[in-house]
Amino acid sequence: MEPSTLFNILITILLIKFVLDTVLKHLNAKHFNDETPNEVSDVYEINEYQKSQQYKKTNYKYNIITSLFSLITTLGFFFFNGFSIVDNIAREFSNNIIIITLIFFGIIMIGSEIISIPFSLYKTFIIEEKFGFNKTSKKTFFLDQLKGLFMSATLGGIILALITWFYKFTGVHFWLYAWVLITIFSLFMNMFYSKLIVPLFNKQTPLKDGELKKAITKYTNSVGFKLDNIYVINGSKRSTKANAYFSGFGNQKRITLYDTLINDLTNDEIVAVLAHEVGHYKKKHIIFNFTASVIITGITLFLLSLFINTPIFSLALGVSNPSFHIGLITFGILYSPISELTGMFMNYMSRKFEYQADNYAKKTFASEPLISSLKKLSKNSLSNLTPHFLYVFIHYSHPTLFDRVKNLKQ
Numbered sequence: 384m385e386p387s388t389l390f391n392i393l394i395t396i397l398l399i400k401f402v403l404d405t406v407l408k409h410l411n412a413k414h415f416n417d418e419t420p421n422e423v424s425d426v427y428e429i430n431e432y433q434k435s436q437q438y439k440k441t442n443y444k445y446n447i448i449t450s451l452f453s454l455i456t457t458l459g460f461f462f463f464n465g466f467s468i469v470d471n472i473a474r475e476f477s478n479n480i481i482i483i484t485l486i487f488f489g490i491i492m493i494g495s496e497i498i499s500i501p502f503s504l505y506k507t508f509i510i511e512e513k514f515g516f517n518k519t520s521k522k523t524f525f526l527d528q529l530k531g532l533f534m535s536a537t538l539g540g541i542i543l544a545l546i547t548w549f550y551k552f553t554g555v556h557f558w559l560y561a562w563v564l565i566t567i568f569s570l571f572m573n574m575f576y577s578k579l580i581v582p583l584f585n586k587q588t589p590l591k592d593g594e595l596k597k598a599i600t601k602y603t604n605s606v607g608f609k610l611d612n613i614y615v616i617n618g619s620k621r622s623t624k625a626n627a628y629f630s631g632f633g634n635q636k637r638i639t640l641y642d643t644l645i646n647d648l649t650n651d652e653i654v655a656v657l658a659h660e661v662g663h664y665k666k667k668h669i670i671f672n673f674t675a676s677v678i679i680t681g682i683t684l685f686l687l688s689l690f691i692n693t694p695i696f697s698l699a700l701g702v703s704n705p706s707f708h709i710g711l712i713t714f715g716i717l718y719s720p721i722s723e724l725t726g727m728f729m730n731y732m733s734r735k736f737e738y739q740a741d742n743y744a745k746k747t748f749a750s751e752p753l754i755s756s757l758k759k760l761s762k763n764s765l766s767n768l769t770p771h772f773l774y775v776f777i778h779y780s781h782p783t784l785f786d787r788v789k790n791l792k793q
Contacts, residue, residue, distance in 0.1 A: 389699035393716050394461060400719065401454045405447065407778070410771045412443045417769035422788045426758050426768060435765040438514050445510060449502050456498065466709060467701040474704075484547045484708040485540055492539075496532055503528075511622070514765060519621040527621075530583055542568060550707055555692065558684035565684075566677050573673060577614070577630045577637055587614045587639065598650045599657055606747050608661050612637030619643050624764050627653075629660040629669070636664070647763055652756035655748055662743030668736040675732070679725050687714050733780040738790055750791040757784055 415436055419426070427435060460466065473486040507524060511517035519527075545564055549557035572580075581587060590596050590613040603610045611634075618626065618641035625644035631637050638660060645653065663669060687710075690696065694705040696713040744753050761768070761784045768784060775783060782790070 384695060386695055386698035389695055389713070390461070393699065393713065394458070396716055396719060397454065397457060397461075400723075401450065404450060407771075407774050408443060408446060408450075411767075411774040412440070414769045414771045415439050415443075415767070419768050420785045422792070423758065423761075423768050423785050426762050426784070431762065431765075434514065435767075438765040439767050441510055441513075445506065452502075461700070464701045466712065470702050470704075470706065470709065473708075480551050480707060481544050481547045483706070485544060487708045488543060489536065489540070492535065493532075496528070500528065516622050516624060516764075518619055518623060523621065527584060534580070534583070538568075547707055550691070555688045558681075558688040562677075562681045562684050565680055569673065569676065569680075573669075574631050574635045577639055578635070581616065581639075585620065586617045589613065590615050590640065595645070595650050595653060598654050602654050602658060602748060603661065606658075606661060606665070608664070610636070610638060610661075614639045615642055615645065616640070617642055619646075625760055627656050627660060629663060632669070644760075647759055648756050649752070651749070651752040652759070655744055655753035656756050658744035658748040659740045659753060662740035662747075663736065665743060666736065666739050668740070671732070671736075672729075675729065683718065683722075686718065687711075690714055690717075727777055730778070730780050731776075734782045737781050737787070741787055741791055745791055754788050754791050757787055 419432075469487055469490050470483075472490065473483045476486055477483055504524070507517055507519065508521070542564065546557065546561045549560040549564075553560060577587070590599070596613065599610075599613060612631075614637060616639050618624070623643055625647050626641045627644050628639055629636070630639065638657060640653065640657075644656070648656070691707065691710045691714065692705070693710070697703070697705045697709040699713060700709055702709045741753065744750075760766075766784065770779070770783060781787075
């Protein structure tokens with residue numbers, strides 16, 4: 384195969400992905416004005432429904448513009464030898480493959496971050512502000528950007544350096560060592576993310592003694608779920624949107640409740656949400672997701688090892704010296720259709736697990752408080768109640784509100 388042929392294949396993949404995503408967004412947008420199903424017709428008052436419609440349309444336009452800009456930027460990088468230019472800059476600093484790789488991806492990461500900041504600012508301080516969601520200050524926004532960049536550069540840099548080092552000294556067998564490294568890192572993050580990373584961005588405090596804690600403790604004791612770590616996070620510092628999540632394994636497992644969730648829901652509704660999260664743990668969904676992620680990562684790395692030494696991977700992007708970091712770029716694009724398929728599979732399983740967790744909450748607590756909590760959360764986040772089924776199938780990790788309510792009422 385000629386480098387120019389591979390180059391055209393890469394461009395074709397990028398264009399097809401953009402077209403398919405755009406068509407899906409358009410199909411979804413055409414259903415914004417569909418009649419709301421009876422099961423969820425009580426979510427919005429008339430003025431609130433009109434507000435949700437406007438929010439969806441605004442986000443649709445924003446997403447189309449950002450996707451188009453991203454495509455144009457990416458294509459410009461391809462057609463104007465951007466990868467070759469960045470590669471040459473990186474090679475001016477060192478001949479060491481690890482240093483070159485870190486500088487190469489460092490330049491691309493910083494450049495991408497700078498380009499994306501205006502869009503993030505508009506999203507946060509224009510769109511989210513207009514619809515009453517944004518509570519963050521510009522100071523907090525930029526501090527978050529800097530912290531996120533630092534975390535990505537530090538953790539990502541260490542992992543990338545080690546993987547490159549494995550490649551340098553073990554050749555095509557690097558994928559085995561990289562697989563072990565990423566698995567250990569993923570396990571560590573699952574265990575300690577809430578304890579080590581979240582405090583860099585948000586304040587977490589143990590849930591205070593009171594009626595809510597008593598209700599939660601009563602429920603967890605009734606289902607034999609030992610839970611010593613219940614935390615409240617100050618999500619209201621940045622947004623009015625509410626959330627709750629489960630993290631960790633063993634004695635490190637914890638439930639984190641957003642303060643907005645506590646403010647928006649009754650105690651029974653919060654316990655119902657907690658029961659849903661406990662259902663994920665009891666049904667071993669977390670273990671499945673982690674295991675599936677490890678398997679998919681291993682397969683991906685193995686496939687990468689088969690092609691990473693192919694000179695055409697670098698030549699196709701205008702880089703004359705076969706390079707590990709350029710090979711990663713080319714492989715990433717070629718692999719993206721497979722990644723889309725695995726993503727759809729994981730979303731399908733996730734939606735299935737959501738039903739199972741809902742049923743667990745229904746069986747061990749009650750369905751009505753869970754239904755009312757889901758409706759309130761959808762209302763408060765101006766959720767789309769009538770998405771296109773194809774958009775749901777490809778992109779949704781959770782069933783629609785209509786489907787969840789219908790399931791809980793059975």
